[in-house]
Amino acid sequence: xxxxxxxxxxxxxxxxxxxxxxxxxxxxxxxxxxxxxxxxxxxxxxxxxxxxxxxxxxxxxxxxxxxxxxxxxxxxxxxxxxxxxxxxxxxxxxxxxxxxxxxxxxxxxxxxxxxxxxxxxxxxxxxxxxxxxxxxxxxxxxxxxxxxxxxxxxxxxxxxxxxxxxxxxxxxxxxxxxxxxxxxxxxxxxxxxxxxxxxxxxxxxxxxxxxxxxxxxxxxxxxxxxxxxxxxxx
Amino acid sequence: xxxxxxxxxxxxxxxxxxxxxxxxxxxxxxxxxxxxxxxxxxxxxxxxxxxxxxxxxxxxxxxxxxxxxxxxxxxxxxxxxxxxxxxxxxxxxxxxxxxxxxxxxxxxxxxxxxxxxxxxxxxxxxxxxxxxxxxxxxxxxxxxxxxxxxxxxxxxxxxxxxxxxxxxxxxxxxxxxxxxxxxxxxxxxxxxxxxxxxxxxxxxxxxxxxxxxxxxxxxxxxxxxxxxxxxxxxxxxxxxxxxxxxxxxxxxxxxxxxxxxxxxxxxxxxxxxxxxxxxxxxxxxxxxxxxxxxxxxxxxxxxxxxxxxxxxxxxxxxxxxxxxxxxxxxxxxxxxxxxxxxxxxxxxxxxxxxxxxxxxxxxxxxxxxxxxxxxxxxxxxxxxxxxxxxxxxxxxxxxxxxxxxxxxxxxxxxxxxxxxxx
Ligand SMILES: Nc1ncnc2c1ncn2[C@@H]1O[C@H](COP(=O)(O)OP(=O)(O)O)[C@@H](O)[C@H]1O
Ligand SMILES: [Mg+2]
Numbered sequence: 001x002x003x004x005x006x007x008x009x010x011x012x013x014x015x016x017x018x019x020x021x022x023x024x025x026x027x028x029x030x031x032x033x034x035x036x037x038x039x040x041x042x043x044x045x046x047x048x049x050x051x052x053x054x055x056x057x058x059x060x061x062x063x064x065x066x067x068x069x070x071x072x073x074x075x076x077x078x079x080x081x082x083x084x085x086x087x088x089x090x091x092x093x094x095x096x097x098x099x100x101x102x103x104x105x106x107x108x109x110x111x112x113x114x115x116x117x118x119x120x121x122x123x124x125x126x127x128x129x130x131x132x133x134x135x136x137x138x139x140x141x142x143x144x145x146x147x148x149x150x151x152x153x154x155x156x157x158x159x160x161x162x163x164x165x166x167x168x169x170x171x172x173x174x175x176x177x178x179x180x181x182x183x184x185x186x187x188x189x190x191x192x193x194x195x196x197x198x199x200x201x202x203x204x205x206x207x208x209x210x211x212x213x214x215x216x217x218x219x220x221x222x223x224x225x226x227x228x229x230x231x232x233x234x
Numbered sequence: 235x236x237x238x239x240x241x242x243x244x245x246x247x248x249x250x251x252x253x254x255x256x257x258x259x260x261x262x263x264x265x266x267x268x269x270x271x272x273x274x275x276x277x278x279x280x281x282x283x284x285x286x287x288x289x290x291x292x293x294x295x296x297x298x299x300x301x302x303x304x305x306x307x308x309x310x311x312x313x314x315x316x317x318x319x320x321x322x323x324x325x326x327x328x329x330x331x332x333x334x335x336x337x338x339x340x341x342x343x344x345x346x347x348x349x350x351x352x353x354x355x356x357x358x359x360x361x362x363x364x365x366x367x368x369x370x371x372x373x374x375x376x377x378x379x380x381x382x383x384x385x386x387x388x389x390x391x392x393x394x395x396x397x398x399x400x401x402x403x404x405x406x407x408x409x410x411x412x413x414x415x416x417x418x419x420x421x422x423x424x425x426x427x428x429x430x431x432x433x434x435x436x437x438x439x440x441x442x443x444x445x446x447x448x449x450x451x452x453x454x455x456x457x458x459x460x461x462x463x464x465x466x467x468x469x470x471x472x473x474x475x476x477x478x479x480x481x482x483x484x485x486x487x488x489x490x491x492x493x494x495x496x497x498x499x500x501x502x503x504x505x506x507x508x509x510x511x512x513x514x515x516x517x518x519x520x521x522x523x524x525x526x527x528x529x530x531x532x533x534x535x536x537x538x539x540x541x542x543x544x545x546x547x548x549x550x551x552x553x554x555x556x557x558x559x560x561x562x563x564x565x566x567x568x569x570x571x572x573x574x575x576x577x578x579x580x581x582x583x584x585x586x587x588x589x590x591x592x593x594x595x596x597x598x599x600x601x602x603x604x605x606x607x608x609x610x611x612x613x614x615x616x617x618x619x620x621x622x623x624x625x626x627x628x629x630x631x632x633x634x635x636x637x638x639x640x641x642x643x644x645x646x647x648x649x650x651x652x653x654x655x656x
Contacts, residue, residue: 060552081556088554099549103245108238113553115235160553 007167007200008034008057012066015052015223026052028223030066034202036167039194040216041203048220050204054170057202058091059083071167088116092161092199096173098153100145106132106156107141113164131163132156135189151182158186162193168200169193175207187213239563240570248542250571253535257575257632258582260528261624264521265583268623271520272615273591275513279471279500284371287503288463289327289471290479292320296492297460301503304334306415306453306460310495313459320462324479327466330368331459333358333449337412339392339442341400350400354392354440356410358449358459362387371465374430374443380404381428389427390444393437397429404428410442414454422452464497471500521623529631536568536639547643557643564640565633572632576625583624587614 015027027049034040042050055061056068062076069075071090078086087093100109110131114124132138135155145153154174161169171190175183191213194201203210211217219227243250283289293301297308310316313331320329335358340351360366361384369375369383379394381404392400392408402408403426410422424444432438450456464479466472476499483497501507547560594611 058552081558084551084554084556084559086554087552091554093552099545099552101242101546101549103242104238108241112238112550115238116553116555116559118235 005036006033007036007071008032008202009069010053010057010066011069013053013056013063013068014065015049015056015061016064026223027056030223030225032218032225032228034200036200037194037198038216039191039201039214040218041205041210041214042218042220043205043211043214044220044226045206049223050220051172053220054172054202054204057168058093058170059087088113089164090167092164092166092169094154094157094161094169094171094174096176098145098150098157098177100153100156100160102145105142105144106137106148106152106159109145109156110159110163113160117164127163128159131159134162134193135159135186149182150177151179151185154178154182154186155189158189158193162197162199165197166199168202170202170204172204173207174203175205175210180209183207183209235563236566239566243567243570249539249567253532253539253568253571253632254575254578256528256531256535257572257628258579260524260531260631261576261579261628262583262586264524264528264624264627265580265620266587266614267520267524268517269583269587269591269614269616269620271513271517272617272620273613275510276615277613278509278513279506282504282506283465283471283500284373287498287500287506288461289466290464290476290497290499291503292316292462292464292483292495292497293460294493295487295489295496298496298498304336304460306333306335306455307417308493309333309415309455309458309460310462311458311493313462314457316495317462320464323483324464326468326475327464327479328367329462329464330360331446331462333446333453333455333458333460335412335449335453335460337410339396339400339440340409340411341402342407342409352396352399352440354396354410354442355437356412356441356449357443358446359443361443361445362447372443377430377432379429379431381426384427384445387445387448388423388425390424390442390448391428391430392426392442393440394429394431395438396440396442397426399440402426408442410452412453415458416454418454420452420454422448424448462495473499473501476500521627525627525631528627529635532631532635533638534635536636537642540564540639540642544646561640561643564636564643568632568636569629572629575632576628579628580621580625584616584620587616587620590614591616 010030010032013027013030014025016023016025030053042053044050052061056063056075057070059070059075059078067074071086073086075083101112104112107128110128111124114127119127129138132141135158137152137155137159140148140152145156148156174186178186187210190201193199203214205211215231217229217231218225292310294308294310297305300308317329317331335356337354337356338351339354341349343349359368359372361369374383374391384390390408397403400408406426408424408426410424412420414420430443432441446459450458466475480497480499487496488494501510550560551557590612591614594613596611
């Protein structure tokens, strides 16, 4: 994965939601650019618009005004099918509540994005085992989500996000349901992935533990960027 | 991918077991109901055939026109010869003669004076010849209440209720007051051999069954009969074959002669064809109601399942599955559920129907007394449509139910589906 290449470009982005007969402005004139290999985070209080922005970058939602370019594709102008394809190939998601498919094993959950890509069985198997290795869960391949701890589930979710070697991983409050030890464990895993694979990470968080790992902190307040700082490595 | 989807389906009982149970139940009931109604219709036809219409019936043209009045002055003559001809020309059928008549039954006291009397419907059938099939056909042995089946000339059976009214018991003498074929008055004495239960209000009120030769003597009808009934030797009414025989017979019938014999098939008597059509209609309505109810239940199950699965759908969309792909996978699941459910439902429905067709359910234990007209054994009848009447709707109801429920995926915005995750 090339670094220093622009992977996400957001210009004058406005997002409003209908609220009764009025409009509620969740994002109000956002301008941001992310280059490949960044490890950055949207930080702000609850309701500041972090998830809304992440969903637009993830092509799950579309801008009301302005533009969001993801891998040079303009979100909102892509067809539903093309957006799905882009997500499948280039974007990995990690959620606060893990969102694993409950009836499938760890291995099957991680395998799912590759099945969508129609990857052949042999390469699929190898990629899945590699990904589970990365997160240290090679011994839990047969377990179902209900049989695993929160930390383990989130590691499976990370494996699922990175198994397809995406350009971008979007992580929305990934530590909110984890204790300190597990939080640090998964953050270290993600730092390692960022370094070794060059994957761009974008977090949405208000967790101090996460903020401590970020190398760029974008503060959101009331749908606006209030500050955008590069963290100098200590 | 398909394997992945089916794996999930099998593991998620709520997704598979519940809808399968709904489909199995609906399909089973539809198939069974269909066979059961067929059985009732079959019984009805069978009953009519045995008691009244035969599979085909030969009468004079004039008699046929007023058949409900049993006008014996228009009866067939030289029936011995006619029966022989029929047996030769239509060997696949058994031909039997019957006389239907009406009259007054009089029970005399020891002095020969009238003690009691009442109107009666009479049947003259072959009771006495060694190879007679009539007592079995009319289920007489099982319907006997007192006494025995006539074994010699002059003996008759009368309905039990009638016997009570007349205060006669087996062994007593009764007198028939009637009119001969030529319109003159006749008086004839019979001895009551036994009493029977018909299971029909009119007949139980007053009916007598006598040997046809006695009736021929009583009504001055030598070598004559009201009607000659034909029964397929297979015992099954074959609509097409019966119609063909009627056509063949009618070519030799003289339309100008009112005494010329005519042949009428079962379907064209007693309004049976409209009865059959009516039963078909009822059957179709009942089945459509079932199918609609099943579709509604499945649609609802699909909606509930779908709601429960918005989270899953959201994740799959986030992983890069397209809405169309998700929708199609839901449809694939429903096809599998519909197929499995319809197969199992049809299999259970057909097996049970086959079993009841073969063995029957004997309800005589629940009835005080067996009777000639009420079938004591219920049977289902499995016909070709039974194989698809449940299967096809079962499959379609499932798929349509899911298709409707799944439209929600398209209607909702991706982000909204996704909100369900939070
Ligand atoms: N689909 C929606 N409809 C209406 N309002 C929404 C919707 N999604 C988010 N919002 C509102 O937008 C604001 C920002 O939400 P969100 O991006 O989830 O904030 P954060 O993730 O920073 O907590 C909130 O006030 C929220 O209520
Ligand atoms: Mg949020």
